[in-house]
Structures are given as structure tokens and as C-alpha cells.
Amino acid sequence: MISIYEVSETNKMIEQENLDVRTITMGISLLDCIDHDLDVLRKNIYEKITGRAARLVEVGDEIAGEYGIPIVNKRISVTPIALVGGSACRDPHDFALIAKTLDEAAHAVGVNFIGGYSALVSKGMTPADEMLIRSIPEALSMTERVCSSVNVGSTRTGIDMDAVKLMGEIIRETAERTKDEDSLGCAKLVVFCNAPDDNPFMAGAFHGVTEGDTVINVGVSGPGVVKKALESARGKDFETLCETIKRTAFKVTRVGQLVAQEASKRLQVPFGIVDLSLAPTPAIGDSVAEILEEIGVDQVGAPGTTAALALLNDQVKKGGVMASTAVGGLSGAFIPVSEDQGMIDAVNAGALTLEKLEAMTCVCSVGLDMIAIPGSTSPATISGIIADEAAIGMINQKTTAVRVIPVIGKDVGETVEFGGLLGYAPVMPVNRFGCERLVARGGRIPAPIHSFKN
Amino acid sequence: MKKTIITVVGHDTVGIIAKVCTYLAENNINILDISQTIIQGYFSMMMVTDVSASEKSNAEISNELGSLGEEIGVVIHCQHEDIFNRMHRI
Numbered sequence: 001m002i003s004i005y006e007v008s009e010t011n012k013m014i015e016q017e018n019l020d021v022r023t024i025t026m027g028i029s030l031l032d033c034i035d036h037d038l039d040v041l042r043k044n045i046y047e048k049i050t051g052r053a054a055r056l057v058e059v060g061d062e063i064a065g066e067y068g069i070p071i072v073n074k075r076i077s078v079t080p081i082a083l084v085g086g087s088a089c090r091d092p093h094d095f096a097l098i099a100k101t102l103d104e105a106a107h108a109v110g111v112n113f114i115g116g117y118s119a120l121v122s123k124g125m126t127p128a129d130e131m132l133i134r135s136i137p138e139a140l141s142m143t144e145r146v147c148s149s150v151n152v153g154s155t156r157t158g159i160d161m162d163a164v165k166l167m168g169e170i171i172r173e174t175a176e177r178t179k180d181e182d183s184l185g186c187a188k189l190v191v192f193c194n195a196p197d198d199n200p201f202m203a204g205a206f207h208g209v210t211e212g213d214t215v216i217n218v219g220v221s222g223p224g225v226v227k228k229a230l231e232s233a234r235g236k237d238f239e240t241l242c243e244t245i246k247r248t249a250f251k252v253t254r255v256g257q258l259v260a261q262e263a264s265k266r267l268q269v270p271f272g273i274v275d276l277s278l279a280p281t282p283a284i285g286d287s288v289a290e291i292l293e294e295i296g297v298d299q300v301g302a303p304g305t306t307a308a309l310a311l312l313n314d315q316v317k318k319g320g321v322m323a324s325t326a327v328g329g330l331s332g333a334f335i336p337v338s339e340d341q342g343m344i345d346a347v348n349a350g351a352l353t354l355e356k357l358e359a360m361t362c363v364c365s366v367g368l369d370m371i372a373i374p375g376s377t378s379p380a381t382i383s384g385i386i387a388d389e390a391a392i393g394m395i396n397q398k399t400t401a402v403r404v405i406p407v408i409g410k411d412v413g414e415t416v417e418f419g420g421l422l423g424y425a426p427v428m429p430v431n432r433f434g435c436e437r438l439v440a441r442g443g444r445i446p447a448p449i450h451s452f453k454n
Numbered sequence: 455m456k457k458t459i460i461t462v463v464g465h466d467t468v469g470i471i472a473k474v475c476t477y478l479a480e481n482n483i484n485i486l487d488i489s490q491t492i493i494q495g496y497f498s499m500m501m502v503t504d505v506s507a508s509e510k511s512n513a514e515i516s517n518e519l520g521s522l523g524e525e526i527g528v529v530i531h532c533q534h535e536d537i538f539n540r541m542h543r544i
Contacts, residue, residue: 004489004537006542007461011531065513068533108519254540 001291014069015233018224018286019252021259022062023073025115025200025422027207027215027272027308028052030079038088042101045084049076049105049114049171052214052269057110059266063259072421076106077205077217078116086128092135099139099146106145113188115205117148120195123157123444126164133163136170140185141177147203153193153390155397158447164390165439167191168383172406175375181410182416186405187338187370191386193393193400198273199329204401211291216264217329220256221279222248224286226316230294241295242315249276249319257324277365278312278318280340282423288312288333289342300343309333310363324388330399332365338425339370347426349417354385362392372416372425373406382406384435387445395448457486457535458505458512461517464528466497474501474530477522481515482507497528502535 013019032046043397057074064071078084087096095378099117106114117139119129136148150167153159157229171186173353178185190204197208200217207215233241256274264271280288289300295308313332335357337343346352361367367389373382386402391402407416410427417424460478468524471488485504490499500506505515516532523530 001486001502002459002538002542004491004498005493007459007500007538008463008493010496010538010541011461011463062513065516067537068516068531069537107466255537258536258540441542 005071011068013222017222017228017253018281018283018335019076019222020070020072021218021256022221022277023058023200023206023219024071024233024259024263025075025077025219026053026267026269027077027198027211027217029207029211029213030084030207034084034087036040036087036096038094041085041088042098045098046099046105049078049102050108052377053109053111055267059263062266063262067258069255069259071183073112075111075200075202076109076114077200077207078102078114079207079209080116080118080120082119082126082129082132085132086126086364089131091129092131092138095132095135096142099135099143101426102146104141111145113145113147113202115147115149115202116207117146118150118206120151121163122151123162124160125163130166133166133170136189137173137177137185140174140188147188147205148365149190149192149195149204149206151192151195152386153394153445155194155394156447156451159387159390159394159445161387161439161445162442164383164386166440167386168439169394170383171404172379173381175252175406175408182410182418183375183405183407184418185345187403187418187422189403191207191402193390194398196313196329196399200275201277201279201330203403211268211272214269216267217272217275218260218263219275219277219279219329220252220257221277222252222274223278223288223291225252225282226278227285227291227294229286230291238311242311245312245315246319249316251324253320253323261447266435271326272324273328274324276316276324276327276331277329278333280334280336281421282339284341287340287342288335289340289346293342299349299351300346301356304360305356306363309360313364330365334366334369335360335364336370337428338423339421340423344424344426347428354430358388358392361389361400362396363448366399367393369401369403370405370425371403371423372405372410372427373430374411374427375406376411377430380436380439381430381436383439385430386438391445456504457507458503459533459535459538460501460503461531462499462523462528463496464523464526467527470497470526470528471499473522473526474519477519478503481510483515
């Protein structure tokens with residue numbers, strides 16, 4: 001029998017330490033919607049999404065009520081649209097119309113984001129891939145809930161530098177087209193290396209072609225719970241510290257697994273994976289930065305930060321893996337700047353720089369995430385930042401990503417407000433030396449030697 | 455049998471248990487076990503209940519107990535036992 005203390009511990013995590021299930025994401029394959037007629041394709045897409053996900057939000061709320069655990073987001077990921085729209089779309093505007101359909105479907109079923117306006121171009125771009133990429137600024141400026149991602153590299157294929165160059169320009173253009181909203185469009189656009197097929201977290205979620213027709217993926221969270229648990233390990237050695245993180249991650253993930261199984265059962269959709277991520281929010285106490293500070297650095301960015309993050313990331317996985325039947329997605333600690341009050345404070349205090357964040361991405365689950373940079377940053381420099389992150393991912397066989405927001409009209413020292421879960425961010429300085437010649441070379445960075453495993 | 459855990463947390467006052475139990479009786483919810491203690495200075499009570507004979511849905515019971523809690527000045531939660539089993543038992 002469960003004891004009153006155990007019940008109290010769980011409820012304290014939920015009420016005081018921001019324990020929640022961050023997202024139930026339904027992955028929907030759109031491959032069977034393909035048609036050469038754009039109108040038919042759009043109709044097929046709308047009907048499939050609204051059919052499959054009709055009860056997603058309702059079931060999510062039902063589970064949240066029954067178990068008393070908040071389920072913050074209900075979302076949808078779809079097959080990368082570059083694959084779906086290839087035969088129907090003649091120009092980038094045609095693709096943008098598909099984005100509009102996705103947005104309408106998202107509104108109809110009540111999800112707050114739909115991901116998969118994506119292209120996978122780690123080795124090269126098909127004409128459809130390139131058209132989709134070129135349509136991203138238009139698509140993101142005329143939709144509210146659509147998220148876009150482009151995978152430009154992988155350990156197996158190397159890095160498509162033509163796509164990297166193009167993405168620098170596209171991010172800049174997206175920023176321009178959404179400048180009235182502090183370049184918000186860029187907050188919904190991620191550039192990946194080694195993108196996972198089953199990531200439930202936005203903005204990078206898409207439903208990979210290796211997946212089944214429909215699947216339920218769940219992203220758990222709980223930085224506040226880990227932080228609170230670590231307060232009991234102050235001054236203790238690393239073994240105690242690691243054990244505390246593992247225990248906490250296990251508990252948090254068990255809740256995610258329960259929610260995933262229930263959602264899968266009630267929606268009659270197979271369960272895919274649980275993504276074991278520590279995803280912060282701007283809420284006080286829901287911060288990954290505060291965990292790192294609890295581990296022992298005065299402020300994130302101080303020497304020791306990368307070691308602390310590496311340890312945290314690894315222990316979260318070790319604790320979580322045993323708690324779930326299938327783990328996937330990004331699984332690790334997220335270090336977005338705008339969505340984490342501790343990160344924002346560190347930037348404002350001068351402790352955290354773009355270069356230190358880059359180092360941190362070598363050992364955590366994602367990359368340079370939700371970072372506002374000056375609007376005057378050149379497309380080539382943005383491409384350089386993407387290339388660096390992609391190289392880290394490629395060489396270290398891990399997912400890396402770039403979600404930077406060149407805020408048009410703003411410069412270092414100013415603040416940009418995105419609202420809601422996206423938070424706010426100080427504009428960070430970018431190295432002022434250029435990389436035009438590197439970006440202009442064109443072609444591909446070949447796959448690293450350790451990709452030849454056969 | 456669907457077991458539900460009802461928790462009551464707040465300042466101790468006269469009649470908390472009486473009011474919660476009256477509600478449960480009126481709604482045909484059987485109490486299987488009750489324990490109570492003081493955790494960090496707060497009155498904490500946990501009831502293991504069987505709601506399968508009740509005509510009301512979990513959501514309704516949960517909402518109504520929540521409102522009852524507000525009247526008494528305590529926080530009442532009503533949750534499926536599995537969330538605790540999953541978190542604390544392997």
C-alpha cells in the first residue's frame with residue numbers, strides 16, 4: 001500500500017516543483033495523403049489530421065484530470081512536408097499553402113503547435129526540398145501554430161553546406177517577415193544535425209518516415225523536481241549527487257510512461273517513445289540553469305558548467321531509461337536561453353556567452369536554442385553558427401540544433417519578448433568576425449571517418 | 455476495482471473528515487483505508503477509496519471535492535492510485 005508520505009511527495013512535486021508532462025505529441029504519417037493535385041492533397045491532409053487527432057486534446061485533459069498531473073501541451077507532428085508535397089507543389093508558394101492547411105487543422109483539433117513543415121537534406125536537396133525551404137519565411141509568417149525544421153547533416157552523411165548556406169538566408173528572411181512580432185517566426189524554426197524521427201518536442205518535431213501510421217510520443221519534464229531533490233545533496237560527493245538525479249529522473253519518467261500508455265490505450269494509437277528531457281519554462285523554479293547552480297557553479301557559464309551539464313544529462317538518461325519501455329526523441333537536458341530564467345539571469349550578469357553555450361551543446365541533448373541575436377547579424381554568420389553546431393553533432397554522433405532569432409531592429413543590451421512558454425530573452429552578442437568565404441564554398445562536408453561502421 | 459486516492463491538506467479544523475466522508479457517502483464512494491498525519495505542520499489525510507459504484511465520473515468527483523475543499527479551507531485532490539504506484543513502486 002502506498003504511504004501518505006509517498007502521496008505527499010508526488011503531490012508536492014506537482015504543486016510546488018512544477019512536475020508536469022510537457023507534451024503528448026501525436027505523430028501522423030501523411031504519406032498516404034500524397035496527390036499530384038494540390039487541392040486534393042490539402043484536403044487529404046486536413047481530413048487525416050482532424051480525423052486521427054480529433055480526440056487528442058480531450059483525452060489529454062481527461063488523463064490530466066484523472067491522475068492529477070498537468071499535461072501542458074497537446075501537439076501533432078507530421079511527415080516532413082517536403083516529401084508529401086513534392087508531386088503537387090510547383091513553387092514555394094504552393095508549399096506555403098500546405099502550411100496554411102496544417103495551421104487550420106491544428107486550430108480545428110485544438111493543439112497549440114503542429115510540427116513537420118520540414119525537409120531532410122543531410123546529403124543533398126531535391127527540388128521539392130529546396131522549394132519547401134525557400135517557402136519557410138512565407139509559411140511561418142502566415143501561420144500561427146506551424147513549426148518548421150530542416151535537417152542539414154548527420155554522422156552518416158556529413159553536412160550539406162549548400163543547405164547550411166541557404167538556411168542562414170532563410171532564418172534572416174523569416175526574421176524580416178515577422179519583424180513586427182520581434183521576429184517570432186524564427187522561434188518556430190530549427191536547423192538540425194542528426195534529427196531524431198520521434199522527437200515530441202517543438203519546434204523540431206516531425207513524424208519520421210521510419211515510423212508507423214500514427215504514434216503517441218510523450219515528453220516529460222521536471223527541472224524543478226531535480227533542483228529540489230538536489231538541495232538535499234548539498235555539499236555531498238558526486239556519487240550522492242548522481243544517485244539523487246537518477247532517482248528523481250526515474251520517478252519523473254514513470255509518470256511520463258503512465259501517461260503515454262494511457263493516452264495510447266484511450267486513443268487506440270500505438271505508443272512510441274518517452275522523451276526523457278529536462279525542459280525548462282520561464283516559470284520560477286522550473287530551470288535547468290538552477291540545477292547547474294545547485295550542482296556548484298555560481299552562475300551558468302562559469303568554469304565547471306559543461307562538466308555539471310554533462311553529468312546531469314547522463315544521470316537523467318540513466319535514471320529514466322529503466323523507467324520506460326521505450327526511450328527516444330532528444331532525451332536529455334534542454335538549455336534554451338529565453339525559456340529558462342536562470343539562463344536569462346546568467347546572460348544579463350555577463351556569465352554566459354554564445355561560445356560557452358556552444359561548448360555546453362557538446363554534452364547536452366540539443367543545441368543553441370532560443371537565443372536572440374542582433375538583427376544585423378549577416379546570413380553568412382548565421383550559417384557559420386549552424387555549421388559549427390552541425391559539426392559538433394556530426395563528429396559526436398548526437399543531435400544538435402540551432403534555433404537563433406536575429407531580432408530585426410534590436411541590438412545587444414535590448415530584450416525581446418516572445419510570450420508564453422517561449423519566454424523572453426536578452427539579445428546576445430555574436431562574434432563580429434566573418435566567415436563569408438567558408439560559407440560561400442558550397443558542396444558538402446564529408447561524413448567523418450567513424451561513420452564507416454559496416 | 456478502480457482505486458482512487460483522495461488527499462486533504464491544510465490547517466486542521468473541526469469537521470474536515472466529517473464533511474469529506476459525507477460527500478463520499480452521498481456519492482456511493484466506499485472508503486477502504488484512511489490515514490492521517492501532520493506533514494511539515496500541515497494536516498494531511500489520505501483516503502484510499504473505491505469509486506466504481508459511484509454514478510459520477512472521476513472528473514466530476516474531483517471537481518466537486520475541489521470545491522468542497524475550498525469551502526472548508528483545505529486542498530483536496532482526487533487521483534487515480536496508479537500515478538503513485540508507478541512513481542513509488544517498481
